[in-house]
Amino acid sequence: MKNVRLGEIILFLALLAAGIAIARFGSGYQAQTLFQMAMMTLLAIGWNIISGFTGYVSFGQVAFFGLGAYVAAVSILNFDLPWYVAAAIAALGAGALALPLGMIMLRLNGIFFALGMFGLARILQLVANSLEVTGGPMGTTVPVVDSPQLTATVAVLAVAAGVLMSFFLSRSRLGLTLMATRDDAVAAEAAGVNTWKSKVAAFCISGCVAAVAGSLYVWNVGYLDPNSAFAGTVELQTVLMVLAGGIGTVWGPVVGGILISLLSTFLWARFPMEQQIILGVLIMFIAIVAPGGLLGEMVKRGWLKRPPIWGPPPAVTPLSGEGSLASEPGQTVLLTCNKLSVRFGGVRAVEDVDVEVRSGEMLAIIGPNGAGKSSLFNLISAFNRPTTGDVQLLGQSIIGRKRYQLARGGIARTFQTSRLFASLTVWETVLVAASSVCPRRADAVARTAQILDDVGLLQNWSDMPDVLPPGRQRLLEIARALALDPRVLLLDEAMAGMTTQEIARVHEALRAAIDRGVAVVAIEHVLPAIAPLAARVQVLDFGKTIAQGIPYDVLNNPIVIEAYMGAEGVSA
Amino acid sequence: MTTFVTLIILGLLWGGVYLLAAEGLNLIYGVMKVVNLAHGDFIVFGGLLAFSLYELDGISPLLSFPTTAIVLLAIGAAVQFGILERIGLDRGDAELRTLLATFGLSYVIANTSFLLWGSQFQSIPFLQGFVRAGPIAIPQALLVCSLLAFAVAILVHVWLNHTMLGKSVRAVAQSGLGAASCGLDIVRIRVLTFAIGSAMAGSAGALLISLIPFQTASGGELTVQAFTLIALGGLGNYAGAFLAAELLGLVEVMVQYYLGTNAASAVIYIVFISVLIFRPYGLLGRATRV
Numbered sequence: 026m027k028n029v030r031l032g033e034i035i036l037f038l039a040l041l042a043a044g045i046a047i048a049r050f051g052s053g054y055q056a057q058t059l060f061q062m063a064m065m066t067l068l069a070i071g072w073n074i075i076s077g078f079t080g081y082v083s084f085g086q087v088a089f090f091g092l093g094a095y096v097a098a099v100s101i102l103n104f105d106l107p108w109y110v111a112a113a114i115a116a117l118g119a120g121a122l123a124l125p126l127g128m129i130m131l132r133l134n135g136i137f138f139a140l141g142m143f144g145l146a147r148i149l150q151l152v153a154n155s156l157e158v159t160g161g162p163m164g165t166t167v168p169v170v171d172s173p174q175l176t177a178t179v180a181v182l183a184v185a186a187g188v189l190m191s192f193f194l195s196r197s198r199l200g201l202t203l204m205a206t207r208d209d210a211v212a213a214e215a216a217g218v219n220t221w222k223s224k225v226a227a228f229c230i231s232g233c234v235a236a237v238a239g240s241l242y243v244w245n246v247g248y249l250d251p252n253s254a255f256a257g258t259v260e261l262q263t264v265l266m267v268l269a270g271g272i273g274t275v276w277g278p279v280v281g282g283i284l285i286s287l288l289s290t291f292l293w294a295r296f297p298m299e300q301q302i303i304l305g306v307l308i309m310f311i312a313i314v315a316p317g318g319l320l321g322e323m324v325k326r327g328w329l330k331r332p333p334i335w336g337p338p339p340a341v342t343p344l345s346g347e348g349s350l351a352s353e354p355g356q357t358v359l360l361t362c363n364k365l366s367v368r369f370g371g372v373r374a375v376e377d378v379d380v381e382v383r384s385g386e387m388l389a390i391i392g393p394n395g396a397g398k399s400s401l402f403n404l405i406s407a408f409n410r411p412t413t414g415d416v417q418l419l420g421q422s423i424i425g426r427k428r429y430q431l432a433r434g435g436i437a438r439t440f441q442t443s444r445l446f447a448s449l450t451v452w453e454t455v456l457v458a459a460s461s462v463c464p465r466r467a468d469a470v471a472r473t474a475q476i477l478d479d480v481g482l483l484q485n486w487s488d489m490p491d492v493l494p495p496g497r498q499r500l501l502e503i504a505r506a507l508a509l510d511p512r513v514l515l516l517d518e519a520m521a522g523m524t525t526q527e528i529a530r531v532h533e534a535l536r537a538a539i540d541r542g543v544a545v546v547a548i549e550h551v552l553p554a555i556a557p558l559a560a561r562v563q564v565l566d567f568g569k570t571i572a573q574g575i576p577y578d579v580l581n582n583p584i585v586i587e588a589y590m591g592a593e594g595v596s597a
Numbered sequence: 598m599t600t601f602v603t604l605i606i607l608g609l610l611w612g613g614v615y616l617l618a619a620e621g622l623n624l625i626y627g628v629m630k631v632v633n634l635a636h637g638d639f640i641v642f643g644g645l646l647a648f649s650l651y652e653l654d655g656i657s658p659l660l661s662f663p664t665t666a667i668v669l670l671a672i673g674a675a676v677q678f679g680i681l682e683r684i685g686l687d688r689g690d691a692e693l694r695t696l697l698a699t700f701g702l703s704y705v706i707a708n709t710s711f712l713l714w715g716s717q718f719q720s721i722p723f724l725q726g727f728v729r730a731g732p733i734a735i736p737q738a739l740l741v742c743s744l745l746a747f748a749v750a751i752l753v754h755v756w757l758n759h760t761m762l763g764k765s766v767r768a769v770a771q772s773g774l775g776a777a778s779c780g781l782d783i784v785r786i787r788v789l790t791f792a793i794g795s796a797m798a799g800s801a802g803a804l805l806i807s808l809i810p811f812q813t814a815s816g817g818e819l820t821v822q823a824f825t826l827i828a829l830g831g832l833g834n835y836a837g838a839f840l841a842a843e844l845l846g847l848v849e850v851m852v853q854y855y856l857g858t859n860a861a862s863a864v865i866y867i868v869f870i871s872v873l874i875f876r877p878y879g880l881l882g883r884a885t886r887v
Contacts, residue, residue: 080693082697084700129870129874132873133873135696136824137828139696140632140634140869141870143817143821144866147818148863148866151859151862151866261701261704264700265701268697298708298712299708299712302704302705302708302709302712304701304704305702305704308697308698308700309680309698312694312701313694313698316690316693316697
């Protein structure tokens with residue numbers, strides 16, 4: 026791990042030194058070529074933040090490039106500002122505009138977002154066409170007195186800053202939440218991530234970076250018109266660079282930026298007419314053969330590994346009475362559901378269900394398939410809104426609260442089919458939840474290590490979830506929920522598919538949580554899996570509570586037997 | 598008043614052409630959940646091909662539009678078989694990869710058109726007269742092209758609903774796995790679907806270039822327009838697409854007349870983004886449960 030880190034630093038310094046050397050001592054042509062390369066790489070870095078780390082592929086990144094170019098041009102032309110002030114204004118302006126735009130555009134996803142951004146770029150291009158200040162469709166010259174050597178040096182430095190920014194972003198709290206959101210937004214919300222805020226932040230950063238590239242472009246070329254500011258070929262090359270290098274990696278845009286720039290410069294010299302066709306074919310080829318790009322392929326072959334975020338885990342100190350809950354078990358009522366109902370069209374999935382759970386106890390909710398158990402959980406954890414009725418946590422209604430607010434505020438859940446983050450390790454998966462409730466990084470790290478140790482996953486900390494056996498995957502989901510330090514823990518068939526050993530492990534962890542005053546509500550098909558822990562059992566059928574009480578009584582209740590076995594079961 | 602009635606008729610007629618231009622995309626999306634970003638470039642390619650046939654031998658678009666359809670049929674089949682089937686449409690990252698692949702494809706097609714035809718705006722002069730009914734005058738070309746476009750769209754619709762092969766296509770649209778387990782060769786059906794969708798784009802191009810001039814760079818705008826239309830109609834929903842096409846035709850004609858050409862070129866993007874924000878499931882669509 027140390028060697029990788031060192032290699033990265035050497036690569037960074039070597040590229041930076043080479044770039045500056047060429048910029049300062051190379052010919053005007055070389056400096057100009059280098060500028061193009063650096064500017065495109067900067068755009069690629071920006072695109073990678075929204076499309077790579079966040080997973081929102083955009084075909085309109087050029088919107089912010091053009092916006093930056095226009096803001097810079099207007100600042101230089103009208104207010105006679107030096108280029109660096111113009112660049113700063115462009116970055117700030119784009120960032121400020123990206124905020125409302127992001128709040129609108131990020132309501133879309135997939136193809137809708139991608140094409141929506143394309144449309145946005147076209148709208149801005151039309152606006153630029155009607156701008157008098159900048160010469161409308163004909164464009165305008167922007168006075169430039171600086172040499173290509175200077176612009177190239179600045180562009181190389183800007184790329185260096187961009188790489189550092191990506192690096193720190195990818196290892197920051199924001200980066201962690203972005204990757205979790207990209208992998209599974211629903212699970213990220215359940216882990217306490219405000220996915221909306223993270224996405225909008227990424228969109229703004231990405232827009233700022235593109236705007237800086239645009240302002241440098243104006244400064245370098247000294248001429249600006251709508252067609253070149255919002256050029257499709259810029260978009261094409263940006264996307265191709267990131268894809269070729271490795272989407273969602275820190276170095277991908279740089280590697281791809283260098284390779285594709287060299288290639289397209291060569292193509293431009295030899296096959297100017299066919300250049301875009303060849304680049305287009307290359308995108309298709311990469312999408313088919315190696316969607317992860319060069320770095321993605323190297324990771325797949327095990328030649329490279331992303332260093333763990335905030336890892337490796339520190340040594341776990343024996344429990345020091347940590348745990349924020351000081352309430353006496355069995356005293357406080359934590360969760361109450363009053364006459365909770367939900368209808369989907371004509372189906373009454375849950376009807377007038379009352380639930381009451383006290384601190385330090387476990388309630389098991391059982392019932393045949395389709396009884397409304399998971400629907401009930403979805404109501405409690407704000408994944409669906411009840412048609413009527415109320416849910417209260419510590420006497421306060423939680424209807425209308427956001428999922429991530431509930432996850433941070435005391436209600437944690439797992440899912441019936443496990444939802445893990447495909448590109449995060451075991452360690453990082455739990456860290457997502459821990460860092461959403463611990464403001465200090467050291468606390469989040471300590472808690473993550475502690476919880477992984479509790480459930481017996483610490484030795485797997487650097488594994489990807491897909492290599493874990495199913496039982497351990499579920500264990501990981503429970504660990505992620507426990508990392509939120511919940512007051513109420515909702516387990517949706519958490520123990521299905523576990524070995525006896527794993528179940529014993531989960532029991533141990535749950536018992537510890539219950540002893541600390543956590544209320545556990547567990548849905549199970551197989552009652553023995555939780556019977557040893559459950560104080561009370563509530564049975565649902567057709568959305569209604571048909572029985573409740575201590576496990577032994579409930580299991581011998583004829584109504585319950587009938588619900589499971591049909592009427593003949595009772596007499597038999 | 599007469600102007601207004603004329604505009605409404607023009608809008609409804611334009612709707613037919615828009616419908617044909619978008620219906621291929623709708624068909625492909627319905628079956629494969631793939632949005633072909635090169636769809637607009639297919640339309641342009643078909644249109645410019647018809648233009649060349651006209652230049653060469655004075656062939657009228659009435660004759661050339663089946664020809665362009667057949668050429669695009671072949672291109673579409675090759676794209677599906679050579680590119681999209683290689684990606685594997687059932688994998689988790691399929692959406693991202695098909696998006697990127699067709700993004701690349703759109704540049705390939707657009708620049709191939711550029712190599713063949715240059716960047717000039719081209720158009721076929723076709724039936725320059727007017728059909729008059731009292732004070733209302735409708736361009737003959739628009740009337741003919743619109744009716745033809747409706748006819749082709751309806752033909753495809755009938756094929757989908759009333760032939761065995763068409764029904765197999767719909768079966769694959771609803772569940773590929775289910776269709777495969779009934780013994781359908783789903784790869785063959787997907788290739789056929791993409792080919793027919795592309796052929797519709799090709800025929801739409803030939804009709805469109807007889808009505809308005811366009812150039813090789815118009816593909817992106819046409820893709821957005823087609824996508825807006827099917828998104829407004831609810832992706833994969835044919836009745837919705839019809840309604841959306843008529844609505845879009847009316848809006849475009851009205852904006853063009855009352856606000857001018859510049860506004861008309863912006864209106865499609867503004868409608869597009871508003872649709873995505875306010876009616877992401879289309880006019881008739883309903884939000885699906887998560």
